[in-house]
Amino acid sequence: MSAKRTERLLTLVIMLLSSRRGFTKEDLFSEIDLYREATSSAAREKLFDRDKAALREQGIPLESFSEDAMFDNDNTVQRYRINAEDYRLGGVSFLPEEYAVLNLAAGVWDQGSLDSAASRALRKLSSRSTDGDVELTPLIQPRITTDAPYWDIVWQALTSRSPLRFPYRAASTGREEVRTIHPWGMGARFGHWYVVGYDTTREAERFFRLSRMTGEPVVLGGTFEVPASFDMNRTLSSLSRTEPDRTAVVAVRPGSCQVLRVRKDTEVTRTGQEWDLLRVPYAASSPMAATIAGLGVNARVEEPQELVTEVARLLDGAYEAAGKAPRDLEITDGVRPAPRRKASSQDHLLRLLDLVPYLLAHPGAEIGETARRFEISESQLTKDLDLLFVSGPRHYPDALMDVNIEDGRIYLSNARDLAEPVKLSMDEACSLIVGLQALQELTGMRDNEAIVSAQTKLSIAAGDAARIGNAVATKLTEDDLDPTLEVLQAALQGGVRIAVDYFVPTRDEITHRLLEPIRIFLHQDTWYLEAWSTEANGLRNFRLDRIQSARLTEEPATAGRDEVSLARTRRTSSPYRAAEADQTVTLVLEPSARWIAAQYNAEAVQELGEDRLAARLRVASSAWIPGLVAGLGGSAAVSAPNAVREETLRWLEAARAHHALT
Known part of the structure; x- marks a missing residue:
C-alpha cells in the first residue's frame, strides 16, 4: 500500500468534512501538498479524480455542487464537501451484553467476503459500546460461508440493484440457458446459496442456485426497484427439499446397510438369514444410486430398473477410473494457504478513520490491546499513529491532530471532525444484521433480549443500509434437527452427560455412546457435536444428523477443564481430528x-x-x-x-x- 496516497486521502477527508461551504479543486490543490507534487496539471487532475472515486467506492458521501445553478455542469467552478450528517454513524449506544451478541454475530461468518466487513463493523460500534466487558461463549456455534461460485459478483449486483446475466443449467431439465434477472435477494439453505429475483424472460420471480451457474455472471447497466413486500427470510422459508416421490426395493444383508435402514419412512418388508428386504423412499435417482453403490456387496436393488442401471453405471465408472489412476502420486505443493486480498490505500484509510473515534472514545488505550483489536502489529499501529499526526491541511497547523504516547498508552486530541465513526456500509450492515438473524434462529436463543435490542439499535445505526436485512438471509438448521439440538443444549447448560445411539457409516453400525457435550458447531453446512467420549476417554466429533436418539442422564460431566476450554475457544472448527495412528x-x-x-x-x-x-x-x-x-x-x-x-x-x-x- 502507498502511505503517501493514504495520507492524501485522509487529508482530503479531513478538509471536506470541515466546511459546509466546501472547497474548489484549486483550494484543495493549494492546501494538500501531495497534489502539488504531481508532475503536471493533467496528472494532478487525474490524481484527484481517482481519489474522489476511491472515497465514494468506500461509501464516503463526497458531494460536488455549484453555488450558481448556471454553472452546474462547469467542473472549473464545482465545489466539494462531505456532508457530516451522511458521513457519521447514527447516534446509538450499545450495552455490554448487546455488544457481546454483536461479537457473536460477527463471528458466524467464515473467512470470506463478509468476514472482514464484520470486523470493521465491530470496530466502528466499539466506540458506541458502554463500559463493561461481557464475553459470551456460545454453546452452539453457527458458521456462514460465502465460498459459493460467483458469490462476490452476485453480491455486487444485489447491492447496486443492477441486472445480472449468467448461463445456468436447470436441475429439472439439465439444459443450459442464459438467464437475466433483477436480483432481489440472496440466501443460504440446504448447503447452497441462492439468488432470488425477477426473471426477465419468464416474467416471474425465480430461485437460482449459484453452484448451477455454468459461467461467470455479468453485471449489466441500469437499475431496478425491489418490491416493497419482498422479504428474503420469508422467501427462503418457502424453499423446500424435494420430497420423496419414489420407492426402491433393496435387498440388504442382515445387520448391514444402516444408512438405508435409518432413513425416514424406510420399511423392512421381509427378514431372512441371507437377505432382508427394504422399501426405501427417495426423491432423485443419482444420490440414491450413489448411496447403494457405496454399499458394495451388502446391497442389491430389486426395483426399479432405472435405479439398477444407474448403480451399475456408477460401479463401472469407478472401476475404470481406479484402474487408470496413477500409482503412488506424490504431492509436492503442500497445503494451499487461503488467498489473502492485498491491502490497499482504501483499506488503510478505513482503518485510520475507525482508529480515530476509537482512540477518542478510549483515552489512554494500551498499544498492544489496540493493535490486537485492529488486527495489526504494534509496529504497524505506530506507523498509523505517525500518519495521523502528519495528515491535515498544511496552512492550518492548529487543525492537525495531536498524538501522544505515554507509558505505552495512546492519547489523541484535536480530531473533532473525525470524532464520529463512518456510517456502516452495506456489507458491514449485512454482516451483523444477518449474523444476528442466524443466532436468533438457534435453539435456546430465539427469545434472547440482547439479540432483539441489538437488532433494533443496529437498524437505526445502519440507516438506509439496514434494508439489506430484507435482502439477505440464511437458514442454518432444519426442523428435524431441533429435537436433538434441544437435548444437547439442555445437557450443555446443565453440565450432564447424554446417552446417544449413533450411526457410524464407515463401520456400517449403530453404536451406543455416553458423551459429555462441549459445544455444537457448523462445518461445511453440517452440524457437529464436540464431546468427551467416556468409551474412548478423549475428545470426539459427532455429526448431528447421524445421532439416532439422544437423552439426558443424571450423571454430571467430568471432562478435564483444560480440554473443554481449548475446544470452546477455537475460532475455526474442523470435524476431523488427527491421531498418531492415522x-x-x-x-x-x-x-x-x-x-x-x-x-x-x-x-x-x-x-x-x-x-x-x-x-x-x-x-x-x-x-x-x-x-x-x-x-x-x-x-x-x-x-x-x-x-x-x-x-x-x-x-x-x-x-x-x-x-x-x-
Missing part, C-alpha cells in the same frame, strides 16, 4: 469431485491440469474409501498408498459382479 490416502479428483478436498479437510493438494486435483487425506481407517469412490462413479480414484489402491480395485470388482446378478 494413515494417509491420496485421491485423484475430477472437477465434479473437487469438493472432497474441502469436505474431508485434505492436508495437502496439488493441481493436475484440466481442473483435476490430487488430494491427500488423513484418515483413521481406509475401509470406507472404496465405498466413497464407488458412489462417485469415476470422479475420484485412489492413487496411494498402493495397498489401498489395490484393495479398492478388488472391492469394486466384487461389487460389479454382485450387482450384475440383479
Whole structure:
C-alpha cells in the first residue's frame, strides 16, 4: 500500500468534512501538498479524480455542487464537501451484553467476503459500546460461508440493484440457458446459496442456485426497484427439499446397510438369514444410486430398473477410473494457504478513520490491546499513529491532530471532525444484521433480549443500509434437527452427560455412546457435536444428523477443564481430528469431485491440469474409501498408498459382479 496516497486521502477527508461551504479543486490543490507534487496539471487532475472515486467506492458521501445553478455542469467552478450528517454513524449506544451478541454475530461468518466487513463493523460500534466487558461463549456455534461460485459478483449486483446475466443449467431439465434477472435477494439453505429475483424472460420471480451457474455472471447497466413486500427470510422459508416421490426395493444383508435402514419412512418388508428386504423412499435417482453403490456387496436393488442401471453405471465408472489412476502420486505443493486480498490505500484509510473515534472514545488505550483489536502489529499501529499526526491541511497547523504516547498508552486530541465513526456500509450492515438473524434462529436463543435490542439499535445505526436485512438471509438448521439440538443444549447448560445411539457409516453400525457435550458447531453446512467420549476417554466429533436418539442422564460431566476450554475457544472448527495412528490416502479428483478436498479437510493438494486435483487425506481407517469412490462413479480414484489402491480395485470388482446378478 502507498502511505503517501493514504495520507492524501485522509487529508482530503479531513478538509471536506470541515466546511459546509466546501472547497474548489484549486483550494484543495493549494492546501494538500501531495497534489502539488504531481508532475503536471493533467496528472494532478487525474490524481484527484481517482481519489474522489476511491472515497465514494468506500461509501464516503463526497458531494460536488455549484453555488450558481448556471454553472452546474462547469467542473472549473464545482465545489466539494462531505456532508457530516451522511458521513457519521447514527447516534446509538450499545450495552455490554448487546455488544457481546454483536461479537457473536460477527463471528458466524467464515473467512470470506463478509468476514472482514464484520470486523470493521465491530470496530466502528466499539466506540458506541458502554463500559463493561461481557464475553459470551456460545454453546452452539453457527458458521456462514460465502465460498459459493460467483458469490462476490452476485453480491455486487444485489447491492447496486443492477441486472445480472449468467448461463445456468436447470436441475429439472439439465439444459443450459442464459438467464437475466433483477436480483432481489440472496440466501443460504440446504448447503447452497441462492439468488432470488425477477426473471426477465419468464416474467416471474425465480430461485437460482449459484453452484448451477455454468459461467461467470455479468453485471449489466441500469437499475431496478425491489418490491416493497419482498422479504428474503420469508422467501427462503418457502424453499423446500424435494420430497420423496419414489420407492426402491433393496435387498440388504442382515445387520448391514444402516444408512438405508435409518432413513425416514424406510420399511423392512421381509427378514431372512441371507437377505432382508427394504422399501426405501427417495426423491432423485443419482444420490440414491450413489448411496447403494457405496454399499458394495451388502446391497442389491430389486426395483426399479432405472435405479439398477444407474448403480451399475456408477460401479463401472469407478472401476475404470481406479484402474487408470496413477500409482503412488506424490504431492509436492503442500497445503494451499487461503488467498489473502492485498491491502490497499482504501483499506488503510478505513482503518485510520475507525482508529480515530476509537482512540477518542478510549483515552489512554494500551498499544498492544489496540493493535490486537485492529488486527495489526504494534509496529504497524505506530506507523498509523505517525500518519495521523502528519495528515491535515498544511496552512492550518492548529487543525492537525495531536498524538501522544505515554507509558505505552495512546492519547489523541484535536480530531473533532473525525470524532464520529463512518456510517456502516452495506456489507458491514449485512454482516451483523444477518449474523444476528442466524443466532436468533438457534435453539435456546430465539427469545434472547440482547439479540432483539441489538437488532433494533443496529437498524437505526445502519440507516438506509439496514434494508439489506430484507435482502439477505440464511437458514442454518432444519426442523428435524431441533429435537436433538434441544437435548444437547439442555445437557450443555446443565453440565450432564447424554446417552446417544449413533450411526457410524464407515463401520456400517449403530453404536451406543455416553458423551459429555462441549459445544455444537457448523462445518461445511453440517452440524457437529464436540464431546468427551467416556468409551474412548478423549475428545470426539459427532455429526448431528447421524445421532439416532439422544437423552439426558443424571450423571454430571467430568471432562478435564483444560480440554473443554481449548475446544470452546477455537475460532475455526474442523470435524476431523488427527491421531498418531492415522494413515494417509491420496485421491485423484475430477472437477465434479473437487469438493472432497474441502469436505474431508485434505492436508495437502496439488493441481493436475484440466481442473483435476490430487488430494491427500488423513484418515483413521481406509475401509470406507472404496465405498466413497464407488458412489462417485469415476470422479475420484485412489492413487496411494498402493495397498489401498489395490484393495479398492478388488472391492469394486466384487461389487460389479454382485450387482450384475440383479
